[in-house]
Amino acid sequence: MLSLRRMDVSEVWPFVKLAAVVVLGGVAFWVLRRVRSGWVRIPARLLAAGTTTISFLVLVLFAVTEQGCSMRAPALWSPDGGHLALVRWGMQGALGADGAIVRVRPRGGWSSEIVFRGAGWAGSAPALRWLDDTRLEIRYWDERVYEHRCGERVEGVEIVCVRPAPTSS
Structure with a gap:
């Protein structure tokens, strides 16, 4: 199940x-x-x-x-393998906007910390990339961010959030 x-x-x-x-x-x-x-x-x-x-x-x-009602992206390990970033989408359907949750946990850890929670779905979910062993970049496109810990250190990882400016056509 x-x-x-x-x-x-x-x-x-x-x-x-x-x-x-x-x-x-x-x-x-x-x-x-x-x-x-x-x-x-x-x-x-x-x-x-x-x-x-x-x-x-x-x-x-x-x-x-x-x-x-949820999907997961493959786990993203830090370059040194010391931390793990996880993305999960909660698909609400008719109940509301889909949401994306980003969590970080150390290697071998049993619990993870939420570092970003906002609107997003598989097509526009936050993009993650490790800048180095202890800095995680979260790039998001939707302005509806419910919770974030940008600029903070969580589980020994600095969270860097980037929201690109909308492109004019």
Whole structure:
């Protein structure tokens, strides 16, 4: 169901956390059957069953929308191989403008930091290129930028944003 083929390890963590809630709820439901007092056992098992069911449904919903509503560009490694830049598009369809998210993480890291979030789709997504081992250039064309960390250092990488001037015809 999840397309792990192109999903980075840092993007898998939300699913792992939700799956852990499902498993813990199931274990709690099973363990609570041994409680002798009915006025404790029944509400506790109902709570565990409800938590497990809701978490499972949310996990399935996230997995389906992740598969159907997003695309990823191939990962872009820094020249020295010490950092990784990731681009993901969220395709909203009739719900609104498509969005692009750029993340950076160090080699061997388990989590990534969002450095750019803005409008974009596969045809006009932000273009990434490494200027050197620790400087990442993000070139974007759409003025609708929701969040950026341009000029900052994130995970040891300086983020350089460039918005070319519109060409007149």
